[in-house]
Amino acid sequence: MSRPYVIDQMISAKSIAARIEALAREIHAAFDGTDKLVVVGLLRGSFVFIADLVRELDLPVEVDFIEASSYGDGMVSSREVRILKDLRGTIEGRDVLIVEDIIDTGHTLSQVTDYLRSRHPARLKTIALLDKPARREVDFKADWIGFEIPDAFVVGYGIDFAQRNRNLPFIGQVRFTDKPVNAA
Ligand code: PRP
Secondary structure, eight states: OOOOEEEEEEEOHHHHHHHHHHHHHHHHHHTTTOSOEEEEEEETTTHHHHHHHHHHOOSOEEEEEEEEESOTTSSSOOSOOEEEEOOSSOOTTSEEEEEEEEESSSHHHHHHHHHHHTTOOSEEEEEEEEEOGGGOOSOOOOSEEEEEOOSOOEEBTTBOBTTBSTTOSSEEEEEEOSSOOOOO
């Protein structure tokens, strides 16, 4: 059985919503006049963020998904990023925004960005809700970041701990405890 833990709220649902509104305004300004923006969610962690973000975007939008994995169910990042599911649509000559939940070591987003850039999109930009710069192993900077956070173990709003807690409406911090608790 896994070690018991509790989840302390780190970023409220209200703060996330307010930040997404502001980010959407910046994205709108950057892609104003686009024919159609292809918003690419990196599965699985981005599914909540992309759902909220596209609904704030007053632009013609197509939604696609790509799945890459670097962690499996463990907590240690490997350097090899595998593409588990590719895009359905074509992005050549299109404006693309890659949506990620969190940048940790940077391997995932940097390798997925290189992979999609090789398909010659017109413009390719990246956004991540959370950024942990202290953990960075590769030199990668997203175009937009929701919140910079310390090196904490976070869950919720799409982010999991061993495939649990993705459905929390806020970003929480995992705190292990020796006392038995009812973890969500
Ligand atoms: C997590 C997260 C990012 C990546 C960040 O994905 O969603 O995609 O790790 O880590 P990095 O910057 O060190 O590469 P994970 O592989 O756990 O898959 P998931 O999105 O399905 O949860």
